[in-house]
Amino acid sequence: MSTTTVDPAPGANLATLRKEHGWTQRKLARTAGISESLLSKIEVGDRTLTPEVATSVATPMGLTMDEVLGKATVERHDEAPLSALRSAIRDYDLPDGRTVEEGAVTEGLRAADSRRRKVDVATLKRTLPGLLRDATVHAHTRNTPEAWMVLADVYSSVYWLAARHRWMDMAELAVTRQRWAVGQKPNPLGMAVAARDRAGTYLNFGDIERGLTLVDRAIADAQSNLSGQDRDIAVAILNLRGMTLAGRLKDKREAKREAQRHIDSAHNACIGMHEDISVHGLTIGPQNTFTHELATCVDLGKPHDALSLTDNLSRALQGLPPTRIAPTYINTARAQLDTGDRDGALENLCKAWEVAPQMARIHPMGREVFRVVSSLHRRSNAKLMKLSKMSGIEV
Structure with a gap:
């Protein structure tokens, strides 16, 4: 744990x-x-x-x-890996003199992607510093679009780790390095992935309008510079970020209009995808689009619309990685809480903890919904007490 x-x-x-x-x-x-x-x-x-x-x-x-x-705080014995990670980020253009086998780097990236999808935060923190140094050496040595993309993908995982914990100084630095790495050789799809992550920092800071501007610019670039499946992938991932940003605009009329524009565009980009695929550490396809649409409905203050998107949530989420399943259970709990279904909200919070306990522990809305659910329940029960012990939040 x-x-x-x-x-x-x-x-x-x-x-x-x-x-x-x-x-x-x-x-x-x-x-x-x-x-x-x-x-x-x-x-x-x-x-x-x-x-x-x-x-x-x-x-x-x-x-x-x-x-x-x-922000998520870290126990003392976790400070060393994070210090090592910050050091590796600083040394982005200072590869050491080691020889790094290409297979070791690609295997390390696959392992990191797997840990990210499973939300194995603890292991990811320990392994990212070494992987980032290896990928840095590999990129500078090989100097190919593929090698630089591997390095960019590692920085994407660094961003993901930092953003989940709300360590925004590290998150901003990671997306800056990510964009630098992917820009060393022409790579329009890589630039779209980097823009998606950069827009995430605007989301985390609450700077919604600038985040949407960045997304729309990146979508235009992708449509101009990519074709076929690569274009669909780029447009899809950028619109997923766009709908999330739009759902948090203060002007709810504009928010609904902008969110629907990105929702429709994301669905159109996924028309040829019969199932979700994993690309550069991201999940792309109709199922993940559904999870983002549900979350956006909740942010728009439309909990009934969110809950009406499916009559079988477990089936709708089947096959998706825990990194997508757990937040969707949390967002469903938010919608249920807004409609007065406290028992349903508690049930879905329990499912989120079962699927990805490490994510639920650091997810702000998961903790916030549990705080409110426990406050509103008239008496404690076994589920409340269990989640109270796991989350550290008193009932």
Whole structure:
């Protein structure tokens, strides 16, 4: 099990930050453009702190969305691998004099992709520093589009690890290095993947409009420079990011319009894909598009629409990796909580923990939904107590 913890849950973290910055609930609510009643309910655990509201309250206090949601902290014996990873990132253009076999690098990348898909965060933290150094040597030595793409894919995994923990300094640096690596040799598909990850940093910071601008520019580039399946893959992954960004726009009329545009485009790009495929560590296809559409409906404040997308969630998710299954159970729990189905929300939170406990432990909305579910339940039960022990959040 990962030793990473997040304490406290987002809503409770907001209350702490507000007091530390000397803001009253009335002043923060008024400045953020939300009701004081909503802010009070969020802080005491009667309502979830959504990413959209987190952005609204973060800006007046000079914070980012992810700072309000709360960074994942790391136990002392996990600090060394992260220090080694930061060192490897700094040495992006300083390959050492070792000889690295191509097979070792490609096998290391396959293993990293597998750990990422399974959400084996603990092992990924330990192995990424060495893999990044090996891939750096390999890229500089071979100097081929394929070798530079391998290095870019390793940086993509670094970004994924950092973004999941909300270590945004590392995430930003990783996407910068990723774009640098893929730009060493012409690679339009690699540039699309890098743009997708870069747009993710805008999502994490709550800078939605600029993130959407970046996505639309990258889609235009992909349509101009790619053809066939590569173009479909690039357009699909960029539209998945686009719909997630659009769902968090403050203007809900614009959000619905923009989200639907990206949803339709993603579905069109997946028309020729009969099943989901894995490309550069990402899952592409109709099933993953469904999971993003469900999450976007929840962000848009349309929980009933989210729940109506399928009458059998387990079947809809069958075959997808845990990295996609667990967040979908969490988003379904969010929708159920919004519709008053507390028992259903708790049931799906349990499924998320069963599928990917390391992700559920660091997922801000998973922890936040559990905080609210446990607050609203009239009495404790076995499921609540079990999740309380696993999450570290008291009932």
